[in-house]
Amino acid sequence: VRCVYEAAWIQAANDWATAVVDAVARYLESDNDPHPVIYVGFDAEWNIRDGTRDITRTIQIAFPKEIDEKVRVLNFTAMGVFTPDNFPNAVKQLLELPKIMLVGVNVSRDVDRLRNLGVGTKKSLDVGELAKHHVDNAPQGYSMAALAARYLQLGVDKCSQDSDWAQQPLSDKLSEYCALDARLSLQLLVAILPKVKETIQENGPATEAIS
Numbered sequence: 001v002r003c004v005y006e007a008a009w010i011q012a013a014n015d016w017a018t019a020v021v022d023a024v025a026r027y028l029e030s031d032n033d034p035h036p037v038i039y040v041g042f043d044a045e046w047n048i049r050d051g052t053r054d055i056t057r058t059i060q061i062a063f064p065k066e067i068d069e070k071v072r073v074l075n076f077t078a079m080g081v082f083t084p085d086n087f088p089n090a091v092k093q094l095l096e097l098p099k100i101m102l103v104g105v106n107v108s109r110d111v112d113r114l115r116n117l118g119v120g121t122k123k124s125l126d127v128g129e130l131a132k133h134h135v136d137n138a139p140q141g142y143s144m145a146a147l148a149a150r151y152l153q154l155g156v157d158k159c160s161q162d163s164d165w166a167q168q169p170l171s172d173k174l175s176e177y178c179a180l181d182a183r184l185s186l187q188l189l190v191a192i193l194p195k196v197k198e199t200i201q202e203n204g205p206a207t208e209a210i211s
Helices: 010-029 048-053 089-095 107-116 127-134 144-152 172-203
Strands: 004-007 038-045 058-062 071-075 100-104 123-126
Touching: 004 010, 004 172, 010 038, 010 071, 010 089, 038 107, 038 172, 058 172, 071 172, 089 100, 100 107, 100 172, 107 123, 123 127, 127 144, 127 172, 144 172
Parallel strands: 004 071, 038 100, 100 123
Antiparallel strands: 038 058, 058 071
């Protein structure tokens, strides 16, 4: 992923979030906003070898390029963000904006981790569930790798998923890996939405996909 920016300091994360809140307001006021929500690619990483017990190590945020061209990787281990008390305030305010819809594959797990950190995000959409309920019954499944291959014709290497996300500093390879999932989530949504609009108009949105 090009244009990846890793924030390893709380002040840097807050400065970025404050600027994006302003950019979101300008975007919503412009004539280029045909949507009731702003879709934001979202992902989180933790040491999966420790199961759900491990703290959230990074979150990745990809706004539409009209708002922010870079994928932001917030390195919580480097920041010392482990509880709601030390979560960056401006980032919390950004993620809680009512127009923001977090988009990802199995995004509910990542949103649960945000809520454990005191962030009450309002909306989320699971791209895999959207594909499952509106597009097809693919035997390959609905993982990020399967969806990227099917809809974007991209091969996605997920070998880094079980890396040690607590290691510091975060390597460029891992930073780019986790940023990719956030960016691909947005690209997948763009690819899938045209295929599901007719079904949504006929049957309504899948409640399993949107929360």
